[in-house]
Amino acid sequence: xxxxxxxxxxxxxxxxxxxxxxxxxxxxxxxxxxxxxxxxxxxxxxxxxxxxxxxxxxxxxxxxxxxxxxxxxxxxxxxxxxxxxxxxxxxxxxxxxxxxxxxxxxxxxxxxxxxxxxxxxxxxxxxxxxxxxxxxxxxx
Numbered sequence: 001x002x003x004x005x006x007x008x009x010x011x012x013x014x015x016x017x018x019x020x021x022x023x024x025x026x027x028x029x030x031x032x033x034x035x036x037x038x039x040x041x042x043x044x045x046x047x048x049x050x051x052x053x054x055x056x057x058x059x060x061x062x063x064x065x066x067x068x069x070x071x072x073x074x075x076x077x078x079x080x081x082x083x084x085x086x087x088x089x090x091x092x093x094x095x096x097x098x099x100x101x102x103x104x105x106x107x108x109x110x111x112x113x114x115x116x117x118x119x120x121x122x123x124x125x126x127x128x129x130x131x132x133x134x135x136x137x138x139x140x
Contacts, residue, residue: 003072003122003123003124003125003126004068004069004070004071004123004126006071006119006120006122006123007065007068007071007078007119007120007123008065009119010061010064010081010116010119010120011061011062011063011064011065011066011067011068012061012065013061013112013116014058014064014116015057015058015061015065016061017053017057017061018053018054018055018056018057018058018059018060018061019054020053021049021050021052021053021054021057022050022054022055023054025046025050025053025054026046028049028053028054029045029049032053032105033105034049060084063077063081064077064078064081064120070126070128071123071124071126072124072125072126072127073128074124075124075125078120078121078123078124079121079124081120082116082118082119082121082123082124083117083121084117085113085114085116085117085120086113086117086118086121088113088117089113089114089117092106092109092113093110096110
């Protein structure tokens, strides 16, 4: 698969996840198995879900999409975001080791996180196109 397609796909999926987190945090909470035990904590919990699963993922996805037209020219950006995804995967697999099997949802999430991280690391190795080589390289 072409690095442009991999990068754009990861970016779109991440933006989509972010939008779901921002606009329907209860759906995300249901998927990850969170429950608000008390109505007094509800606003705080929803705020956390919107921040992490919404805002953070939307920005990471948008930043990934900005690199999609020329992945080789945005190597540092894609390596960083790929490592973030692998960090999420690592945290999840550590939790599996410490806490036990999280079920199908947790396993599917782990596989997606691993694939997205590896996909971005592979895309970061793309050749810089000749039209992009004449332009100054980005810092991150």
